[in-house]
Amino acid sequence: MRFSFTEDQLLLQTTVRDFLEGECPVERLRALWQTETGRSPELWSQLAEVGLLGLLTPEAQGGMGMNEIDLVLLLEETGRAALAEPVISSAAVGVPLLRELEENALGERWLPRVAAGEAVLAVGNGINPFLSDAHVADLLLLPHGDEIHALAPTAVTLERQASNDPSRRIFSVEWAPSSDTRVCGGEEGRTLLAAALDRGALACAAQALGVTQQLIDMAVKYATQRKQFGVPIGSFQAIKHMLADLKVKLEYARPVVYRAAHSVACEARCRATDVSMAKAAAGEAALMAARVALQVHGAIGYTWEQDLHVWMRRVWSLELAWGSGAWHRARVADAVLDGLTPAESFGYSALAA
Amino acid sequence: MDLRFTPEQDAFRKEARAWLEAHVPAEPLPSLDTRQGCERHRAWEHELNRAGWAMVPWPVEYGGRGADLLQWLIFEEEYYRAGAPGRVNQNGIFLLGPTIMEYGTAEQKTRYLPKIASSEEVWAQGWSEPNAGSDMAAIQATAVVDGDHYVINGQKTWASRGAYADWLFGMFRTDPDSERHRGLSFILVPLDAEGVSVRPIEQLDGEAGFAEVFLDNVRVPLENRLGEAGKGWEVAMATAGFERGLMLRSPARFQNTARKLVELYRETVARGAVDPVLRERVVRCWMDAEAYTLNTYQTVSRLLEGGKIGSEASLNKIFWSELDLEMHETALRLLGARAELLPEAPAAKGVGGWLDGYLFALAGPIYAGTNEIQRNVIAERILKLPRK
Ligand SMILES: Cc1cc2nc3c(=O)[nH]c(=O)nc-3n(C[C@H](O)[C@H](O)[C@H](O)COP(=O)(O)OP(=O)(O)OC[C@H]3O[C@@H](n4cnc5c(N)ncnc54)[C@H](O)[C@@H]3O)c2cc1C
Numbered sequence: 044m045r046f047s048f049t050e051d052q053l054l055l056q057t058t059v060r061d062f063l064e065g066e067c068p069v070e071r072l073r074a075l076w077q078t079e080t081g082r083s084p085e086l087w088s089q090l091a092e093v094g095l096l097g098l099l100t101p102e103a104q105g106g107m108g109m110n111e112i113d114l115v116l117l118l119e120e121t122g123r124a125a126l127a128e129p130v131i132s133s134a135a136v137g138v139p140l141l142r143e144l145e146e147n148a149l150g151e152r153w154l155p156r157v158a159a160g161e162a163v164l165a166v167g168n169g170i171n172p173f174l175s176d177a178h179v180a181d182l183l184l185l186p187h188g189d190e191i192h193a194l195a196p197t198a199v200t201l202e203r204q205a206s207n208d209p210s211r212r213i214f215s216v217e218w219a220p221s222s223d224t225r226v227c228g229g230e231e232g233r234t235l236l237a238a239a240l241d242r243g244a245l246a247c248a249a250q251a252l253g254v255t256q257q258l259i260d261m262a263v264k265y266a267t268q269r270k271q272f273g274v275p276i277g278s279f280q281a282i283k284h285m286l287a288d289l290k291v292k293l294e295y296a297r298p299v300v301y302r303a304a305h306s307v308a309c310e311a312r313c314r315a316t317d318v319s320m321a322k323a324a325a326g327e328a329a330l331m332a333a334r335v336a337l338q339v340h341g342a343i344g345y346t347w348e349q350d351l352h353v354w355m356r357r358v359w360s361l362e363l364a365w366g367s368g369a370w371h372r373a374r375v376a377d378a379v380l381d382g383l384t385p386a387e388s389f390g391y392s393a394l395a396a
Numbered sequence: 397m398d399l400r401f402t403p404e405q406d407a408f409r410k411e412a413r414a415w416l417e418a419h420v421p422a423e424p425l426p427s428l429d430t431r432q433g434c435e436r437h438r439a440w441e442h443e444l445n446r447a448g449w450a451m452v453p454w455p456v457e458y459g460g461r462g463a464d465l466l467q468w469l470i471f472e473e474e475y476y477r478a479g480a481p482g483r484v485n486q487n488g489i490f491l492l493g494p495t496i497m498e499y500g501t502a503e504q505k506t507r508y509l510p511k512i513a514s515s516e517e518v519w520a521q522g523w524s525e526p527n528a529g530s531d532m533a534a535i536q537a538t539a540v541v542d543g544d545h546y547v548i549n550g551q552k553t554w555a556s557r558g559a560y561a562d563w564l565f566g567m568f569r570t571d572p573d574s575e576r577h578r579g580l581s582f583i584l585v586p587l588d589a590e591g592v593s594v595r596p597i598e599q600l601d602g603e604a605g606f607a608e609v610f611l612d613n614v615r616v617p618l619e620n621r622l623g624e625a626g627k628g629w630e631v632a633m634a635t636a637g638f639e640r641g642l643m644l645r646s647p648a649r650f651q652n653t654a655r656k657l658v659e660l661y662r663e664t665v666a667r668g669a670v671d672p673v674l675r676e677r678v679v680r681c682w683m684d685a686e687a688y689t690l691n692t693y694q695t696v697s698r699l700l701e702g703g704k705i706g707s708e709a710s711l712n713k714i715f716w717s718e719l720d721l722e723m724h725e726t727a728l729r730l731l732g733a734r735a736e737l738l739p740e741a742p743a744a745k746g747v748g749g750w751l752d753g754y755l756f757a758l759a760g761p762i763y764a765g766t767n768e769i770q771r772n773v774i775a776e777r778i779l780k781l782p783r784k
């Protein structure tokens with residue numbers, strides 16, 4: 044039993060943070076809003092060089108052969124930077140999905156290219172009707188009942204849906220399943236789709252932690268600088284207590300997300316419940332952060348020009364991706380209250396199981 | 397990161413579970429805030445101590461088991477699982493004990509710790525005074541050196557367990573010219589000393605859960621001071637850190653309440669329809685109890701790797717006290733019309749201790765430093781917002 048990260052894991056986190064601070068400043072995000080794809084191939088290959096895109100890829104296929112415990116802190120950093128590139132669908136969900144296929148020809152073909160940043164994966168799920176980053180994907184992995192289908196982008200019709208988050212690119216996808224596109228189904232399909240959903244939700248939760256941290260940092264900085272009545276507004280107790288409550292929310296979501304990463308990496312019995320708790324808790328902290336940070340900023344935070352809304356909008360879109368907080372909380376309720384899926388009290392159940 | 401228990405930890409859990417199953421009283425003991433209940437709880441503590449379970453993380457020579465903090469968490473989980481009695485000497489075992497371990501002299505350790513572990517001496521905490529509540533630095537009670545003794549005068553109030561305790565630890569002004577948190581010392585006072593009078597105060601539930609303590613020229617030896625003279629504040633902050641940060645409210649307590657809440661929810665569903673809003677509240681409580689547990693395991697891992705508990709203890713205090721209140725409030729809503737029934741009411745069968753628990757939970761955001769004060773601490777010390 045050891046609930047902490049290794050020095051190597053923390054070091055990698057710092058590396059990714061420094062990289063993103065240098066290469067992905069908010070001006071660059073805003074510039075990308077204006078482009079057709081909203082994505083930067085240059086940034087993408089830099090992310091591959093840092094090792095982020097192949098972190099979960101086996102070493103034999105050019106990756107780092109690591110797991111979600113290594114990944115979770117890095118995803119947190121991508122959230123803090125409001126990075127818009129499709130790290131979640133490609134690196135956190137797509138790679139392990141391909142890796143775990145029983146018949147591995149598809150994986151052999153794609154995994155090395157994805158790790159090298161030469162190909163992008165888009166992965167759908169059964170909850171959210173829209174597929175993100177389908178426009179830059181080289182391979183789409185789509186659910187159809189308990190089957191998984193793999194399609195080239197040319198084999199589908201995409202209709203862009205404008206999103207409130209200008210960094211987001213989401214699409215309705217028209218496509219037809221066939222025996223040619225079918226990758227797997229039945230028990231294997233169900234298992235892999237369930238794992239994909241949990242990985243996507245975990246990744247969103249990790250990003251939500253980073254976004255929350257960033258919003259707290261921005262609000263604290265502003266509250267220290269902005270003066271009214273001759274003093275910094277951060278000296279007012281109403282401001283202090285709002286931010287203190289937010290800090291509590293964040294620090295009690297954090298270990299829930301880290302535990303979920305562990306549950307995914309170790310294929311724990313209660314993985315689904317653990318992940319849902321993480322998605323719900325981190326999402327709720329982030330939603331609170333968006334409101335509190337705006338309130339602390341006053342009118343300036345309500346402008347398009349101020350950068351605050353870059354993170355606020357990310358909060359709102361992350362909340363919807365890979366199952367909303369309400370969806371995940373309901374899944375926890377089904378497990379804990381109705382026993383539909385496994386749930387256990389941490390520690391207490393160690394022997395009972 | 398490895399969140400699985402080792403075979404040794406499992407073996408420890410089994411041992412604790414087996415002992416508790418064989419020894420925990422079948423019937424709940426009378427309230428520890430009554431004379432008789434206090435004695436029954438003390439007897440239970442003796443039994444725990446004889447078997448070496450009273451304070452598992454303490455060194456063996458002081459009546460402990462030499463276990464690490466992870467084993468302590470495991471023990472607590474088993475303790476609550478077994479429905480074992482409340483800890484009458486929690487001020488001693490969880491707060492003063494660790495403080496003596498850190499600040500006490502060798503003599504003080506040998507003198508006090510074993511009797512804390514055995515609850516031969518039950519302790520009360522004396523910080524609050526009529527004019528020093530949240531503003532603890534406003535303490536007025538004085539301790540003046542006279543030869544090799546302190547002469548103590550003043551009044552302490554709201555001292556939990558004060559009505560039946562044997563000793564009181566607290567802060568006194570040893571430098572009469574000092575102001576605020578300078579010039580205070582941490583002193584241990586026997587409650588049977590001449591000049592001490594204790595007046596029990598009935599709490600919201602009608603029991604004498606705390607007391608006023610009047611000190612009139614009470615003489616205690618200088619060696620009853622813990623830590624340096626004038627450095628009482630520092631020592632007290634360490635005690636408060638243990639209190640808020642870890643020991644006072646182990647996660648098992650809240651997980652246990654959350655499990656009972658889930659049971660109550662299921663029973664209520666079996667009786668008829670339940671408002672979906674309550675279903676959501678129940679699951680949120682369960683999730684928060686787990687979050688508190690995970691956070692604690694993270695803290696303990698950090699401590700085992702050489703870290704310390706600092707201001708983040710304030711985050712815990714807010715979280716557990718609000719969670720506890722929310723769990724009990726949710727339970728009362730689930731009970732519907734039966735929520736107001738006292739245990740002796742003929743229709744009260746099956747309503748459990750929720751009402752009593754609720755009354756106690758209401759004090760959580762007040763004692764151990766109010767939650768408003770904790771928010772100030774988080775804002776100023778953790779987030780570094782300006783004081784003025
Ligand atoms: C059940 C129970 C057990 C207790 N046990 C003990 C014990 O064993 N030993 C002991 O010494 N004490 C004990 N106490 C006392 C407890 O520590 C005090 O009640 C607490 O410190 C608050 O002090 P007060 O009651 O004087 O309230 P006050 O300090 O008068 O506060 C009243 C209200 O004002 C708010 N307030 C005060 N200052 C500020 C500020 N700066 N910013 C914002 N809000 C502020 C408070 O948060 C509170 O809401 C116990 C209390 C209870 C309820």
